[in-house]
Amino acid sequence: xxxxxxxxxxxxxxxxxxxxxxxxxxxxxxxxxxxxxxxxxxxxxxxxxxxxxxxxxxxxxxxxxxxxxxxxxxxxxxxxxxxxxxxxxxxxxxxxxxxxxxxxxxxxxxxxxxxxxxxxxxxxxxxxxxxxxxxxxxxxxxxxxxxxxxxxxxxxxxxxxxxxxxxxxxxxxxxxxxxxxxxxxxxxxxxxxxxxxxxxxxxxxxxxxxxxxxxxxxxxxxxxxxxxxxxxxxxxxxxxxxxxxxxxxxxxxxxxxxxxxxxxxxxxxxxxxxxxxxxxxxxxxxxxxxxxxxxxxxxxxxxxxxxxxxxxxxxxxxxxxxxxxxxxxxxxxxxxxxxxxxxxxxxxxxxxxxxxxxxxxxxxxxxxxxxxxx
Amino acid sequence: xxxxxxxxxxxxxxxxxxxxxxxxxxxxxxxxxxxxxxxxxxxxxxxxxxxxxxxxxxxxxxxxxxxxxxxxxxxxxxxxxxxxxxxxxxxxxxxxxxxxxxxxxxxxxxxxxxxxxxxxxxxxxxxxxxxxxxxxxxxxxxxxxxxxxxxxxxxxxxxxxxxxxxxxxxxxxxxxxxxxxxxxxxxxxxxxxxxxxxxxxxxxxxxxxxxxxxxxxxxxxxxxxxxxxxxxxxxxxxxxxxxxxxxxxxxxxxxxxxxxxxxxxxxxxxxxxxxxxxxxxxxxxxxxxxxxxxxxxxxxxxxxxxxxxxxxxxxxxxxxxxxxxxxxxxxxxxxxxxxxxxxxxxxxxxxxxxxxxxxxxxxxxxxxxxxxxx
Numbered sequence: 083x084x085x086x087x088x089x090x091x092x093x094x095x096x097x098x099x100x101x102x103x104x105x106x107x108x109x110x111x112x113x114x115x116x117x118x119x120x121x122x123x124x125x126x127x128x129x130x131x132x133x134x135x136x137x138x139x140x141x142x143x144x145x146x147x148x149x150x151x152x153x154x155x156x157x158x159x160x161x162x163x164x165x166x167x168x169x170x171x172x173x174x175x176x177x178x179x180x181x182x183x184x185x186x187x188x189x190x191x192x193x194x195x196x197x198x199x200x201x202x203x204x205x206x207x208x209x210x211x212x213x214x215x216x217x218x219x220x221x222x223x224x225x226x227x228x229x230x231x232x233x234x235x236x237x238x239x240x241x242x243x244x245x246x247x248x249x250x251x252x253x254x255x256x257x258x259x260x261x262x263x264x265x266x267x268x269x270x271x272x273x274x275x276x277x278x279x280x281x282x283x284x285x286x287x288x289x290x291x292x293x294x295x296x297x298x299x300x301x302x303x304x305x306x307x308x309x310x311x312x313x314x315x316x317x318x319x320x321x322x323x324x325x326x327x328x329x330x331x332x333x334x335x336x337x338x339x340x341x342x343x344x345x346x347x348x349x350x351x352x353x354x355x356x357x358x359x360x361x362x363x364x365x366x367x368x369x370x371x372x373x374x375x376x377x378x379x380x381x382x383x384x385x386x387x388x389x390x391x392x393x394x395x396x397x398x399x400x401x402x403x404x405x406x407x408x409x410x411x412x413x414x415x416x417x418x419x420x421x422x423x424x425x426x427x428x429x430x431x432x433x434x435x436x437x438x439x440x441x442x443x444x445x446x447x448x449x450x451x452x453x454x455x456x
Numbered sequence: 457x458x459x460x461x462x463x464x465x466x467x468x469x470x471x472x473x474x475x476x477x478x479x480x481x482x483x484x485x486x487x488x489x490x491x492x493x494x495x496x497x498x499x500x501x502x503x504x505x506x507x508x509x510x511x512x513x514x515x516x517x518x519x520x521x522x523x524x525x526x527x528x529x530x531x532x533x534x535x536x537x538x539x540x541x542x543x544x545x546x547x548x549x550x551x552x553x554x555x556x557x558x559x560x561x562x563x564x565x566x567x568x569x570x571x572x573x574x575x576x577x578x579x580x581x582x583x584x585x586x587x588x589x590x591x592x593x594x595x596x597x598x599x600x601x602x603x604x605x606x607x608x609x610x611x612x613x614x615x616x617x618x619x620x621x622x623x624x625x626x627x628x629x630x631x632x633x634x635x636x637x638x639x640x641x642x643x644x645x646x647x648x649x650x651x652x653x654x655x656x657x658x659x660x661x662x663x664x665x666x667x668x669x670x671x672x673x674x675x676x677x678x679x680x681x682x683x684x685x686x687x688x689x690x691x692x693x694x695x696x697x698x699x700x701x702x703x704x705x706x707x708x709x710x711x712x713x714x715x716x717x718x719x720x721x722x723x724x725x726x727x728x729x730x731x732x733x734x735x736x737x738x739x740x741x742x743x744x745x746x747x748x749x750x751x752x753x754x755x756x757x758x759x760x761x762x763x764x765x766x767x768x769x770x771x772x773x774x775x776x777x778x779x780x781x782x783x784x785x786x787x788x789x790x791x792x793x794x795x796x797x798x799x800x801x802x803x804x805x806x807x808x809x810x811x812x813x814x815x816x817x818x819x820x821x822x823x824x825x826x827x828x829x830x
Contacts, residue, residue, distance in 0.1 A: 100476060102474060103480050105477075106481045116679070119650070122665075156661075160662075163662060183668065290561055293558060297489060
């Protein structure tokens with residue numbers, strides 16, 4: 083329960099998070115079968131990993147595999163079925179007991195060893211040829227689970243080893259959405275209710291609460307307008323080109339590379355006469371193997387807005403309040419800075435700004451706002 | 457961050473809960489103004505405490521008061537307005553900053569001192585004449601905040617001191633509700649979906665998940681049928697007499713008295729030809745002062761089912777599945793055991809059983825079930 087590295091997750095920049103706090107804030111949700119089932123029912127996710135493994139058996143046949151954050155053990159089981167000689171499935175929560183039962187009932191006990199613990203703490207008997215993990219959170223980095231994959235890689239991956247997935251990218255695009263007006267209405271309604279509350283508290287109870295109006299408004303603004311939203315965007319809502327915010331090579335990335343994501347990128351509006359209501363953020367990952375030992379069949383898992391597909395990740399929406407009129411040909415220069423929340427390294431704070439160069443030449447004031455990925 | 461008493465809340469029976477874990481699990485919700493406003497908007501709650509203070513000014517005039525878990529500081533402010541010479545308002549979260557602002561804007565800085573910290577840890581310059589606190593959680597003891605009031609009382613209350621409130625009681629009554637059928641339907645639907653999921657996972661992904669059916673069913677059963685529900689019961693739903701589960705004298709109760717609530721009590725059905733679908737649990741508190749220094753006007757705050765009043769506490773509903781046919785004149789012997797959840801001392805586990813002595817003489821099998829107050 084202390085702060086030594088033996089029983090704390092790294093919160094980045096050397097700050098250790100006590101395991102029990104990390105459990106209460108984060109891990110506990112993964113100990114529920116209902117939550118695992120949600121992820122196991124995500125066909126896009128399942129198909130991508132299934133195909134990545136079974137269309138690249140050469141990476142698994144007679145190899146040693148480490149599954150980081152194994153959950154129910156599905157990736158470990160597939161690795162074994164694809165021919166691995168040994169699979170270590172590391173899972174921090176009691177879900178590991180269910181993973182062990184699943185391994186047994188699927189007759190893979192000889193190959194898959196389930197280990198309950200943090201991958202930062204466990205000791206494996208050998209280094210591994212493949213690290214497979216489904217570590218992606220909303221907008222890729224929410225949950226900061228990739229830190230654990232990096233740690234596992236640095237501790238246990240052979241110099242010739244392969245990462246599954248091998249690459250990851252964060253994307254953003256300008257969008258239109260009716261949600262801004264809805265949230266603005268909710269905020270205003272909440273503030274109207276606040277003023278009634280202040281009047282009544284003064285009248286009935288003799289206490290003047292008006293000094294709290296400002297912090298209450300800030301709290302409500304943060305909640306309604308500055309907290310990114312989960313959404314399943316329709317492609318018609320995307321009103322411009324998408325830009326790459328961040329690219330990650332899973333073989334070489336360090337925690338320092340991802341602790342702070344700072345990016346400037348350009349986008350163009352492709353819809354005539356519309357409103358820029360926000361930005362949608364999503365990610366994709368790729369299974370390419372490594373240059374010396376590439377995948378035979380490269381697989382992509384994308385969470386981009388799609389007519390046919392949706393995933394449990396959806397996209398993250400950052401609202402622009404008030405919406406700005408834009409039109410085809412307008413260019414946006416976007417500056418983006420994402421860092422970990424001080425109180426909880428698994429959540430994020432975002433500073434997002436943009437300038438519009440209107441096709442008409444008209445000048446528009448720059449926009450800048452702070453957001454929270456909760 | 458260790459386990460010494462200096463920086464851990466007592467979890468009961470000598471187990472210390474690290475402060476950061478307690479914050480992540482419990483305290484953090486109280487740092488939001490929106491949550492404070494909800495409680496401050498509860499007219500029944502506000503009226504009871506307001507009247508308890510202002511109709512008993514003799515307990516406050518020129519006295520020293522301690523407000524345990526002061527939140528926004530409302531009780532501390534009222535105590536000062538009722539004539540206290542000094543009020544210590546102790547609040548563990550950053551809400552204390554708002555309390556301090558409120559005290560200042562209501563011109564009570566000379567009287568009310570806001571102290572940020574746990575009442576287990578803070579040091580006051582003197583003992584106090586009154587401890588006032590609004591510590592009650594759902595069904596009285598959820599949140600286990602009364603432990604902190606007991607600690608404050610043992611550390612800081614003068615031998616002649618008075619507790620506000622002075623007494624508390626837990627009540628239960630048999631009820632009818634359509635919720636049982638709804639939750640049973642939700643559970644069955646969830647299990648139906650599970651079986652589809654198992655079939656598809658086998659067909660598409662070659663993994664047999666059937667071994668997890670039993671733990672999944674247990675998890676879902678616990679979620680849908682064994683977790684107590686917040687409800688605002690109508691008196692018509694109460695189909696029998698209410699029984700006292702527990703009585704607490706706030707001046708003398710110990711943590712051992714409340715860690716485990718064990719009770720046997722009798723109830724009678726008062727409705728003709730109905731279904732026993734569950735039990736509703738609620739509480740009341742009283743402001744009676746102490747025998748040597750009684751209240752001039754005794755005030756009661758009750759959360760019993762009411763046509764005219766509802767509170768943010770509602771009642772806690774424990775479902776009886778399947779519902780049992782009962783009728784006027786049937787007697788119930790109820791046995792009740794509530795203890796703290798091992799993983800989180802602020803949550804509860806309940807073992808509830810009953811036997812029916814039917815008016816007709818017919819024998820009915822006893823019922824027993826485990827519940828979770830989450």
